[in-house]
Amino acid sequence: MKSPVTFTLNGSESAVFVDSGANLLDVLRRGCGDLSPKYGCGQGSCGACTVLIDGEPHVSCLVLAETVAGRSVETTGGLASGPDLHPLQRAFIDGFAAQCGYCTPGMLMAAKALLDRNPSPTRSEVEEAISGNLCRCTGYEPIIDAILEAAKQRGAA
Amino acid sequence: MAIHHGRGFACINYPIGMNLGGDPSQALVHSTPDGKFKVTLSSIDLGQGIKSVGRQLAAETLGVPVEDVFVDTADSDTGPHDMGSFASRGTHRMGNAIIRAATEARAQLLEAAAEELEVDAPDLVTDGRGNIHVKGAPSRSVTVEATATAAQFNQGRTLAGRGIFLVPLSEVDSDTGEMTPVSSFAHAALIIDLTVDDETGEVEVQHINSAYEVGRALNPRLVEQQLIGGAWMGVSHALYETTEPYYPDRSHGPIDFNHYLQPGPGDAVPHHISVLERPAPDAPFGGKGPGEMCANPVLPAIANAVFNAVGVECDSLPITPEKVLRGIRANGGARPQGRPGA
Known part of the structure; x- marks a missing residue:
């Protein structure tokens, strides 16, 4: 049984048919073609699939897709504006904060949620x-250094 | 009940690659019509950085800007044969293969440019910024881009190269058993400072100080980052990670990341690294690569530091609070070993 779900994905309206019980990660990757959130454990314990829903971080593998109807979803795919990288993306590159890169999209979204509500966090925050996020x-x-650096850059801008 | 400080030390000599069947790696290099170069490998980059280092090696050898080189590690079906990404062999084996392939491609690039400029190829040099010119006469030049276009559309010539690196098989001396299993070793020494709580058995690593000799650090930031991340994994193996059950049998073993323990972001340990650069003769531009050795010495150094702190010798990993407490109890209490000269 499929039902239509309409929500905002990275600022644009998105409408998809979803299976009842489908999780948001699956719908983002297969339904919307946004491959930026990663499938890690599928149990909500690794954080690779972290996205923002109305600005709050959620592990999208544990979110029922139908519950985002009418809400705003942000993924790493929407972080850059055109050719301009988000300060967090720039700081991750400059600070060599990725190696295999699989956790990076989740890290970026968790960090964005933090900086959006707390622009100058402490190291322990x-x-x-x-x-x-593993x-x-x-x-x-x-x-950690890259996130602190991005906060500093945004503060200076 | 007290917190005890301990210091432990470990050294490592680590062989680069292996000696089974020559341990070959191959690389192919070819140019696009607009003068970019593609490096095709079958070994993958799983975060260790062979794409970045391979790109640097190819650009340096070809004499073109690093931005004009692209490394494709996509597919072992379509790429040339390679033993794989393991045994700390990537930079050394694949790097040598890339240099050979790029050397052949460079020779063809210069021949094509020579035809365009109506000079002899040995008289040509590259400036590393996308131009080829006559030695001592920079005005007589042609771009790499124009050369590649001319090669493909006018001269009917490929700008391509093949490379393979193979370690000669080492014969075993029948009298002594002596052989040379590997041609290149990397080295390191590492010091751990930690505390042990003799009431809870908890071990907390406080500082890591290390010195790594990895030949030339072809990409110093990548080397340092690989060493930091690898040491974290060493701490994780030494103190946390196990697939074996704790209590009372195997069915209680970890089944997900909530039970399979690893240090989190709050447990990051400050790590001071000195990278010693002693370029190795048979390595690509002298670079050997840290690979697995970035994690290995951490484990014995932690075990030694725990012994130094409370006198408990753990002979199995991970060194859990339970093992530490059982050891302390068997000894009739914590037995700090002290520091020579302290």
Whole structure:
């Protein structure tokens, strides 16, 4: 049984037919063709699929797609505006905060949610904000540094 | 009940690649009609950086800007044969294959340019910015882009190269058993400072200090980042990760990331690294690559530091609070070993 769901995806209206019970991650990747949120564990414990719903971070693998009707969903796919990278993306590149890159989209969205509500976080606030996102390669330090650097850049701008 | 400080030390000599069947890697390089170069490999980049380093090696050898080189690691069906991304071999094996392929492609590039400029190819040099000119006469020049276009559409010539790197098989001396299993070793020494709580058995790593000798650091930031991330994984293996059950049998083993423990962002350990550059003779521009050795020495150094802190010798990993507490109890209490000279 499919039902129509209309929501805002990265600022544009998006309408898809979804199977009842389908999760948001699956609908974003297969229904909307937005491959930026990653499938990691499928159990809500790795954070690779993190997206923002009305500005709040959620693991999209545990969100029923039908519940985002009428709401706003943001993914890494919508972070850059044209050729201009988001300050977080720029800071991740400059700070070598990605190795294999699989956790990066989730890290970026968790970090965006933090900076949107707290533009100048402390180091421990950053650690707390990404504590639901697992990274296997970097040892976290470069990611934490990059988020702090992006906050500094945005403050200076 | 107290918090005890401990310091542990470990060294490593790590072989680059292996000696089974020569451990070959191949690379192909070809130009597009607009003078960009593609490097085709079958080994993948899983975050260690062979795409970045391969791009640098190809650009340096070809004499073109690094922005004009693209590395394709897409598919072992369509790429040339390679043993794979493992054994810390990527930079050394694939890098050498890339240099050979790029050398052949460069020779063809210069021949095509020579035909355009009506000079001899040995008289030509590249400026690394996309131009080819006559030695000592920069005004007599042609761009790499125009050369590639002319080669394809006028001269009917490919600008391409093939490369393979193979380690000669080492014969075993029948009297002594001596052989040379690998041609290149990397080295490191690492010091761990940590604390052990003799009431809870918890181990907290406080600092890592290390020195790594990896030949030339072809991309210093990538090397440093790989070492930081790898040491984190070493800490994780030493103190947290296990697929074996804790209590009371295997069915209680971890089934997801909530039970399979790893250090989180709040547990990141400050790590000071000195990278010593001693270019290796048979390595691409001297670079050997850190690979697996970035995690390995962390484990024995932590075990040694735990012994130094409380006198408990753990002979199995991970070093869990339970093992530490059982060890302390068996010894009749914490037995700090102290520091020589402290």
